[in-house]
Amino acid sequence: MNTDSELVERLRRAVQRERLLDTAQQLIAVPSRTGEGGAVADRLAELLRGDGFTVERPVAGHINAPAVVVRFAGGKPGRTLQFDGHLDTVFLPFAPPAVADGQLTGSGAADMKSGVAAAVEALRVLRETGALTAGSILFTAHDLHEAPWGLGQQLNALIAEGYVGDAVLLPESMYEHLPLEGRGNATWKATIRRQGEPVHEVMRPANEPNVLAIGAELIARLIDLDRDLSKQIDPLAGRASVFIGQIHGGEIYNQYPQECWLEGTRRWLPGTSPAEVESAFRALVSELADATRTTIEVEWTFIRDAFHLEPNDPLVQAFQRAYTTLGEKPLPLGPKPFVDDGNSFYGIKKIPAITHGPRAGGQHTLNEWVDIDDLVRVAHLYALTAVLYCGESP
Numbered sequence: 001m002n003t004d005s006e007l008v009e010r011l012r013r014a015v016q017r018e019r020l021l022d023t024a025q026q027l028i029a030v031p032s033r034t035g036e037g038g039a040v041a042d043r044l045a046e047l048l049r050g051d052g053f054t055v056e057r058p059v060a061g062h063i064n065a066p067a068v069v070v071r072f073a074g075g076k077p078g079r080t081l082q083f084d085g086h087l088d089t090v091f092l093p094f095a096p097p098a099v100a101d102g103q104l105t106g107s108g109a110a111d112m113k114s115g116v117a118a119a120v121e122a123l124r125v126l127r128e129t130g131a132l133t134a135g136s137i138l139f140t141a142h143d144l145h146e147a148p149w150g151l152g153q154q155l156n157a158l159i160a161e162g163y164v165g166d167a168v169l170l171p172e173s174m175y176e177h178l179p180l181e182g183r184g185n186a187t188w189k190a191t192i193r194r195q196g197e198p199v200h201e202v203m204r205p206a207n208e209p210n211v212l213a214i215g216a217e218l219i220a221r222l223i224d225l226d227r228d229l230s231k232q233i234d235p236l237a238g239r240a241s242v243f244i245g246q247i248h249g250g251e252i253y254n255q256y257p258q259e260c261w262l263e264g265t266r267r268w269l270p271g272t273s274p275a276e277v278e279s280a281f282r283a284l285v286s287e288l289a290d291a292t293r294t295t296i297e298v299e300w301t302f303i304r305d306a307f308h309l310e311p312n313d314p315l316v317q318a319f320q321r322a323y324t325t326l327g328e329k330p331l332p333l334g335p336k337p338f339v340d341d342g343n344s345f346y347g348i349k350k351i352p353a354i355t356h357g358p359r360a361g362g363q364h365t366l367n368e369w370v371d372i373d374d375l376v377r378v379a380h381l382y383a384l385t386a387v388l389y390c391g392e393s394p
Contacts (some may be wrong), residue, residue, distance in 0.1 A: 007131060008325055011383045014125040017376050021104065023047060024117035024375065027087070028097040028106040034088040034150040037143030038065035041087055044116070044141055051124055060157035062143055067158055070139040072127055078135025078390045079314075082165030083123065083382065084341060085116035085172075086145030086155075090364050103369045110360035110368040115171025116141055118358060118375050122382035131383070135390025138165045145341065147303050148187070152344050159348050167315035167389065168345050168353040169382055173360035174336070175374070178316070181237035182307035182336030182343060183267040184274055189299040190218060190285055191261040204256040212249045214292045215260035219244055221284060222264075234269045236335040237306070241267045242281075270306040274347075278302070304339035305347025313352045318389035322381055331356075356381075 026047065032040035045055045045068050056069035068087075089108040097106035104114060123139055126132040140163055144150030158164075194209045225242050232240040242264065249260030268277050278300050289296040309316065311333060320330045336342070342353035358378045360370040 007387065008384065010129050011125055011131060011387075012380055014129045015121060015376055015379045015383070017372070019124075020117055020121040020375060020379055021099070021372060023120055024104055024109070024114045024370075025097040025099075025106075027113040027117060028104075028108050031094045031107065032088050032143070033091050034144060034146040035064070037088045040113075041065050041068050041141065041143065044068050044087065044120075048120065053123070058158065058161060058163065060142065060154045060161065062154045062157075065143040065154075067140060067142040067154060067163075069163060070123065071136060072123060072132070072139070073136040074132040074134045074390060076134040079167070080136045080138055080165035081315075081386050081389050082138040082140060082168040083119035084140045084155075084168050084170055084345075085112055085119055086143070086341065087113065087116065087141050088143045088145050088150060090146050091149060092364075092366055095366055095368070099372070102372055104372055104375070105367070105369045107368065109370045110173050111363040112172050112357065114360065114370040114375055115173065115357040115378065118378040119169070119171050119382060121379040122386065125379065125383045126386055131387050132390060137386055137390070138163065148301070151301065151303060152341065155341055155344055156348065159344065164345070164349060164351055166351070167313070168342065168351060169319075169385065170340060170342050170353060170355045171357035171378060171382070172340050172355045173357040173363065173370070174355045175357060175359050176332075177334030178319070178331040179307070179336035179342075179355055180309045180311060180333050181234055181270060182339065183237050183240070183269060184272070184277075184306035184343065184347070185303040185339045186266050186274070186278065187263070187301045187303065188266060188281060189261060189263040191259060191297045191299075192218070193259050193295050193297070196258070198251070198258060199256050201254045201256045208256070209292050209294050211257050211260040211294065214288065214294055215247060215249060215262060217292075218262060218285070218288055218296075219247065221288065225284065232269055236333070237269055238335060240269050240272070241265075243267075268306055270308040272306060274302060274305055304343035307336055307339070307343040307346050307353075309346070309352055309354065315352045315354060315389055319354055319356070319385050322384040322388055325384065326377070326381060
């Protein structure tokens with residue numbers, strides 16, 4: 001299929017900046033902390049129905065905020081491209097939408113209600129222009145994305161229920177390179193406890209375990225583990241790691257402590273089994289507990305698996321072709337420094353996923369912003385990528 005200037009211009013003219021901006025503002029205007037996304041999902045569904053789309057509302061394990069799903073088919077068989085985004089925001093004070101100096105601000109402006117709005121606009125453009133002559137679009141939006149309040153449970157349920165395309169575009173704000181590799185991530189908390197009652201430090205039993213000393217020993221063992229993990233290196237994703245971010249113990253300066261806890265992260269490379277990562281961590285901790293006559297409880301929270309995307313995948317080829325057609329050089333290839341829903345699509349179903357959104361900043365702060373001109377670019381890019389990807393036979 002040839003990409004001609006007439007098609008590109010037709011799609012460009014169909015992107016309505018003010019309509020796109022209004023959609024983003026309407027989504028931002030509805031507070032939606034993780035787990036509380038019902039009202040914004042309702043608003044999105046209302047907007048899509050107003051545009052004439054048929055909207056599905058699968059519960060997907062989260063009855064308080066059913067997901068939002070739209071299907072749009074071209075005239076002939078072809079691939080299905082999924083536009084997917086989350087509607088929830090982190091737990092910070094709400095900031096209403098505002099526009100100034102070419103930027104849209106407000107809670108979720110960068111992460112990622114504006115990106116969802118761009119995907120909606122691309123969907124509108126494809127229907128209004130008739131440019132999608134083959135294949136189909138599956139649009140999905142959901143809650144329960146942001147950790148630690150959500151762990152992707154609703155998206156995982158959608159995937160399990162078959163709400164998946166042949167490939168996915170996710171409008172998270174990553175725009176400087178195309179991510180091909182990303183590490184998996186889990187958080188852990190290890191709580192060390194001794195038997196006995198609280199006691200003044202001068203009255204402590206002679207052979208009673210010292211939970212702070214054992215905490216220090218666990219830190220030393222984890223540092224040794226991290227040193228070994230540093231040998232596992234991916235040219236793009238970086239290295240496997242274990243990280244200690246907190247250590248706490250004791251109540252007052254002269255009471256012999258009963259408890260000490262440590263907390264951190266564990267990251268692994270593509271091709272590594274998350275179950276084996278967890279098992280090895282628990283074995284290391286269990287060995288220390290047995291040796292010190294303490295109990296060490298491990299809370300292990302799986303966030304997302306590692307991510308991989310083949311550079312010659314048809315989605316990458318279609319995306320890069322669209323990107324260059326719009327007047328840019330091919331997007332450089334690089335790592336995915338964070339975990340996002342693309343990790344879930346790959347980890348659960350090995351579905352290729354590209355994270356690419358508008359130029360934005362202030363994610364997880366009170367000062368989120370998105371560049372409105374770049375938001376328009378993303379809507380155009382998504383529409384053109386869909387035409388190129390869906391129009392080819394699988």
